[in-house]
Amino acid sequence: MSGEQSRLETIERPEEVSPRLVERMLEGDLSWEEWRQLLKLPRKDPDRIHKYLRALQSRVGFADRILMRISDHLYIVQSPAGRIVKCDCGREFGDYRVNWKLSALVYIRDTAPSITEVYRCKDFAPEPGWSEVREYYCPGCATQLCVEVVPPGYPPIFEFLPDLDTFYRDWLEQPLADAASDWYTDRTTCVTASWKD
Numbered sequence: 001m002s003g004e005q006s007r008l009e010t011i012e013r014p015e016e017v018s019p020r021l022v023e024r025m026l027e028g029d030l031s032w033e034e035w036r037q038l039l040k041l042p043r044k045d046p047d048r049i050h051k052y053l054r055a056l057q058s059r060v061g062f063a064d065r066i067l068m069r070i071s072d073h074l075y076i077v078q079s080p081a082g083r084i085v086k087c088d089c090g091r092e093f094g095d096y097r098v099n100w101k102l103s104a105l106v107y108i109r110d111t112a113p114s115i116t117e118v119y120r121c122k123d124f125a126p127e128p129g130w131s132e133v134r135e136y137y138c139p140g141c142a143t144q145l146c147v148e149v150v151p152p153g154y155p156p157i158f159e160f161l162p163d164l165d166t167f168y169r170d171w172l173e174q175p176l177a178d179a180a181s182d183w184y185t186d187r188t189t190c191v192t193a194s195w196k197d
C-alpha cells in the first residue's frame with residue numbers, strides 16, 4: 001500500500017485524523033485529494049480544535065497559551081497580563097479587546113503612484129481622495145499583518161472580537177479559569193478617547 005493510500009484511509013476515519021495531518025494542513029502541505037476527503041467527512045473529529053491549537057503552539061517561540069488564532073501571524077494568548085494579542089515573533093499588542101492595529105506600524109498609500117505600486121490594473125485601483133490603502137506591520141518582525149482599503153479618516157477596522165468565554169464554555173465545555181462578563185467588550189474607544197489631538 002502506498003503512503004498516499006495509507007493517508008487517505010486515515011482521513012476516512014475522522015476519529016483518527018492525526019495531529020501530524022493537522023500540522024500538514026497548517027503548513028499548506030495537503031494534496032487536493034486529502035482536502036477533498038477532509039471536506040467530505042461525515043463529521044469533524046471532536047478534538048480537532050485541540051490538535052489545531054497544539055500544532056499552532058508548537059510553531060511559536062513563546063509559552064503563553066494560545067486561546068485563538070485571529071490571523072496568519074496573530075493570536076489571542078493567555079499571558080500573565082491577561083488575554084492579549086501576540087505576534088508569532090513574540091511582539092505583544094496588548095489587551096485583545098482593543099483593536100491591535102492601534103499598536104501596529106501603518107503605511108498609508110493615498111496617492112496614485114503609491115497605490116499603483118500594488119494595483120497592477122488601474123481600473124480596479126482605489127481612487128485617491130476617496131479611498132486609501134492601509135498596510136499594517138508588526139513592529140517586532142516587520143511582517144505585514146493586514147491590509148485594508150477604506151475612505152480617508154475611517155477608523156481602523158476592528159476585524160475580530162471573539163467571545164472567548166462562550167466559545168470555551170458552551171462549545172468546548174472547558175471554561176477558561178479567568179472567565180468574566182467584561183471580557184467580551186470592545187475597549188478600543190477607551191484607548192482612543194485618551195488620545196489628545
Ligand SMILES: [Zn+2]
Nearest residue numbers: 087089138141
Ligand atoms: Zn511580529
